[in-house]
Amino acid sequence: MAETVDIHALAGAYALDAVDDLERAAFDRHLRECGACTVEVAELRETASWLTHAVAAPPPPRLRDAVLAEIGRTAQERPKRGAVGGGRSQRSRLLRWTVGAVAAAVLAVGVGVGTWTVAQNGVQQENARIDAVLAASDARLVSSEMAGGRVTLIVSPSRNAAVAVLDGLSDPGADKDYQLWMIGDTARGVGVIPGGTGRKYINGLAPSFGVTKEREGGADKPTEPLVGQIKL
Amino acid sequence: MSDMRPEYEELPTQRLVAVPTPQRRVDADELLSRVARGDERAFAELYDLLSPRVYGLIRRVLRDPAQSEEVAQEVMVEVWRNAGRFDGTRGSATAWVFTIAHRRAVDRVRAEQASNDRAQRVAASSVDTPYDDVVEAATARIEQQQVRRCLDGLTDLQREAITLAYYNGNSYREVADLLGAALPTIKTRMRDGLIRMRDCLGVAF
Ligand SMILES: [Zn+2]
Numbered sequence: 001m002a003e004t005v006d007i008h009a010l011a012g013a014y015a016l017d018a019v020d021d022l023e024r025a026a027f028d029r030h031l032r033e034c035g036a037c038t039v040e041v042a043e044l045r046e047t048a049s050w051l052t053h054a055v056a057a058p059p060p061p062r063l064r065d066a067v068l069a070e071i072g073r074t075a076q077e078r079p080k081r082g083a084v085g086g087g088r089s090q091r092s093r094l095l096r097w098t099v100g101a102v103a104a105a106v107l108a109v110g111v112g113v114g115t116w117t118v119a120q121n122g123v124q125q126e127n128a129r130i131d132a133v134l135a136a137s138d139a140r141l142v143s144s145e146m147a148g149g150r151v152t153l154i155v156s157p158s159r160n161a162a163v164a165v166l167d168g169l170s171d172p173g174a175d176k177d178y179q180l181w182m183i184g185d186t187a188r189g190v191g192v193i194p195g196g197t198g199r200k201y202i203n204g205l206a207p208s209f210g211v212t213k214e215r216e217g218g219a220d221k222p223t224e225p226l227v228g229q230i231k232l
Numbered sequence: 233m234s235d236m237r238p239e240y241e242e243l244p245t246q247r248l249v250a251v252p253t254p255q256r257r258v259d260a261d262e263l264l265s266r267v268a269r270g271d272e273r274a275f276a277e278l279y280d281l282l283s284p285r286v287y288g289l290i291r292r293v294l295r296d297p298a299q300s301e302e303v304a305q306e307v308m309v310e311v312w313r314n315a316g317r318f319d320g321t322r323g324s325a326t327a328w329v330f331t332i333a334h335r336r337a338v339d340r341v342r343a344e345q346a347s348n349d350r351a352q353r354v355a356a357s358s359v360d361t362p363y364d365d366v367v368e369a370a371t372a373r374i375e376q377q378q379v380r381r382c383l384d385g386l387t388d389l390q391r392e393a394i395t396l397a398y399y400n401g402n403s404y405r406e407v408a409d410l411l412g413a414a415l416p417t418i419k420t421r422m423r424d425g426l427i428r429m430r431d432c433l434g435v436a437f
Contacts, residue, residue, distance in 0.1 A: 009416070012423025013404040017338040018397035020405075042323045044423070047430040049330040050382075051398050052285040053375040059287035059304055064279060067305050071275055071312040079268065079316030 011037050015044035129201040133163045146211055146228030149196050153209055155232055162202040164209070169196030169227070172213045179214040181222060182206035183229070192218040205232055264325040268315040275312055282326065283308065286333045293337035293401045303340055307333045334398070341401040382432035390425030393418050
């Protein structure tokens with residue numbers, strides 16, 4: 001339906017407050033049922049907020065006095081259920097922020113809109129696993145160019161897990177996919193990514209990580225030369 | 233078996249520093265959580281951290297210093313009132329604050345447009361306040377440069393569409409009119425332009 005297509009496209013204008021009240025209400029409704037747009041709007045708002053750096057200007061000192069006086073006599077709203085309240089420890093907040101930053105890095109290496117949109121189906125569990133890796137205090141990034149694009153691994157030894165992000169690798173060709181391997185004494189297939197962009201949660205680490213092009217759906221073991229390899 | 237195994241030659245790998253979290257962002261997030269618990273001192277710190285960008289943004293949209301001050305006050309008080317409702321899983325504290333600030337500024341502009349006295353007022357007021365605190369400016373410069381660099385990486389149409397909406401408070405319909413482009417084009421440019429900026433800024437995290 002044309003309207004449905006249309007409404008996704010509104011995410012940018014919505015994030016910039018460039019919609020009218022009716023469109024905003026429609027998009028708010030849409031957000032309640034569209035996870036892809038919810039994620040996208042959050043990212044685009046985060047992006048838009050950077051634009052404030054270019055226009056920063058110190059307010060008159062009297063504004064500070066006025067604001068501080070007013071909050072002194074203004075009651076606070078009770079936290080919404082599920083919102084971040086006072087109960088969380090410092091540590092978990094800091095941790096969460098590290099997560100945010102790693103997540104930003106993951107997004108930055110190219111999980112594009114297409115991925116979010118396509119990925120919706122049944123990916124929530126995978127996303128939760130990915131979040132857990134990103135949240136690990138020992139999570140670190142390793143990255144390498146491959147096949148005209150970039151592959152980044154977020155590795156957490158304590159969780160014995162990783163997240164692989166493929167960004168813009170060249171088309172693997174007809175009837176082919178990229179297959180991911182954890183390589184020790186043998187190569188263990190840990191996922192297949194059709195096309196050159198996508199991400200994958202990987203359970204179980206090995207000394208090395210590699211990528212090959214394999215027949216669609218993947219092979220039991222590598223049958224083609226590695227397009228790239230990353231030492232963990 | 234092993235004869236089938238391809239050769240795993242080593243490729244050059246690039247080790248990245250483990251996630252340098254922008255310090256200021258952590259600060260804002262941490263401060264907002266204390267604000268949510270009614271900590272007025274934390275609020276004052278948060279105010280000092282964010283008010284130049286809150287006020288600067290509002291002033292950029294509204295142009296009028298007196299009104300900007302008024303709206304900035306409303307925004308900061310709203311931050312205080314609703315701090316407990318901030319959900320950190322959906323973005324950073326700074327983005328949350330600027331989302332509120334931008335929305336309030338745009339609401340005011342639209343209300344003004346409806347009352348139709350904006351044109352004269354804008355013409356009568358000066359626009360730019362120089363950023364005159366040296367220390368803050370030095371800290372902010374890196375981020376400013378990064379934003380400018382990323383804006384420069386957009387196509388002209390993407391950049392115009394985004395800045396007209398964000399800095400001037402124009403709706404995408406108005407932007408389409410101003411740029412003489414089709415509505416769907418402008419919608420798309422706003423979105424793909426922001427996505428390109430997101431990727432550009434994200435690289436630096
Ligand atoms: Zn959607």
